[in-house]
Amino acid sequence: MIKRVILFIGAFFTWIFLSWDTDMEHIIVGIAIGIFVSFMTADLFEKRTLILVNLKRCPWFFYYIPLFIWECIKANIDGAYRVVHPDLPIRPGIVKVRTTLKSDTGLTFLANTLTLKPGTLTVDIDKENGFLYIHWIDVKTQGVEAATELIVHKFERILKKIFE
Amino acid sequence: MNEIFGLIFIIVGVAFDFFGCLGLVRLPDVYNRLHSSIKCVTLGTSSILFGLFLFKGFNEAGLKALLCILFLILTAPVTAHVLSRSAHKSGVKLWEKSVCDKYSEDKDALS
Amino acid sequence: MKRLRYFLGLIAIVATLTIVIFYPIPSLLAWQSIFLKRVFFVLILCGLFCLWRILIGPTAADRAVGLDIMGILILGFCAILGIPTGRDWYIDIGIAWALQSFISILALGKYLEGRRFDE
Known part of the structure; x- marks a missing residue:
């Protein structure tokens, strides 16, 4: 579970960094895409996260x-x-x-x-x-x-x- | 002052890009071409992006250039690895003056 | 014969670079942007080398290598073009092009290896 949380934080900050805009729309779309990415691809990464x-x-x-x-x-x-x-x-x-x-x-x-x-x-x-x-x-x-x-x-x- | 250093980084990067692409034309087979060009082009383009960061400072384009350097160093060796392995598996021979080829020996022993 | 070809190529490359870089600058007022536009022509010469390799490559793997190097060079094009024009969104085009080029080279490698895409 902690693997998915860390991957979500990474994906969300990469989205904010690339769009470079802190409107409400960008944050909502970033949260949706972060949840999708973290639940789809977390199994590919390593077990020992920390x-x-x-x-x-x-x-x-x-x-x-x-x-x-x-x-x-x-x-x-x-x-x-x-x-x-x-x-x-x-x-x-x-x-x-x-x-x-x-x-x-x-x-x-x-x-x-x-x-x-x-x-x-x-x-x-x-x-x-x-x-x-x-x-x-x-x-x-x-x-x-x-x-x-x-x-x-x-x-x-x-x-x-x-x-x- | 930052702009002078930025120009120096950009000139060094363009020179390394040029040597890498010259190797793409001159060297004799696929592995040697990949070998020369992937190293020089990766570090040359990273140097150009760092020069862009020195020009722009800490704003939108500069920080995106730093992110781009990280992305480029992580992905360029992976493409070199995939291309060389697929070239060997699709049957491209090495140069005729090559010294040894342990990979095809081991593949023949397995099959 | 080989030496003669080497020196002919060396003379051609040095002459081209000298003409491109040291051509007289009309005004000293905006010399940085003029100089950067001339450096850009050297990168276009690198792109012509890659296109030459894509054109005459004996096998399919040579053409894939030329395509890969071309994809990284376009990132450098976009980075240099952002400075004299002052438009910050050129680097966005560069990031999108590099990501798309990476995925397409991975797919092309699997295709050359003779496997399916979903293995």
Whole structure:
């Protein structure tokens, strides 16, 4: 039930924020749409709703955001260098890495972070065995453990402290 | 002063957009094109929106631009993931100078 | 041969960008809005690259990638157009276009994968 209430508050404030008008009509339509959205789609979200309201997890989340932005900027400079260079210095390939995260939210954040990180793009997730298939633009090793050490390890350590 | 910083952010964003679209033309196969363009275009458009926020300040258009940055960073990697997986499942081969393809090996072993 | 093609392309791109950006400005009074309108032409050049990929892409997935990148670029178009014209509702068009593009790319991905829409 608390999941639906939090989703209703989020949907209502997003509606007010996007319409940017506090008339009576906008508020009534916003309440109706918020109730509809929260009762239709609340089953898709995670069971543990209040996971981020915790003094152990919250500072790691604020440590994670600047690290993520810094990796994004490095990825852009790296991609621009590979595109502009006349010989196209790429050795692409799809490698397999191992992950130890279990929850859906953690896996989603890990896959999105790896897509915006320099040199990697997530292709598929095998959730039962805990494997990720990653398209790597400059393949250095082909083994599973060495690739895990090079690609996943840095962010998995932080995401395990946030979402597990 | 804010407008000068806004112009700098907009110029950097347009430059990264341009490099991403150049990669869309130059690189050899679907995965490499997706790889180059989704990163550069996502951060470049976020930088343009942040420049719009610096121009407009805390009013309607500026706060909507901040909301738009959050939305873009959450959804652009999902489209890249869906497109690359569907391209691999619909039978697009990798580039002929590629090193390895563990995904098709595992799919052949399963079926 | 490959080197020659690279340098021809480099010269063409640098010449186009120089003509677009450093063309003499008639009056210094409103230089910000004139400069932003010229930056907008660079984004139009990016859109032409995406249309080229949609036109000649060898497979259907290439065309889908071009469509996805085009959808994100239009958000940038709307954001830049809002500054020199002073109309705040351009960003609304951008948000609506980005949401619709996201949903349509998800549906297109499922179609390329060969599954039904309700699985």
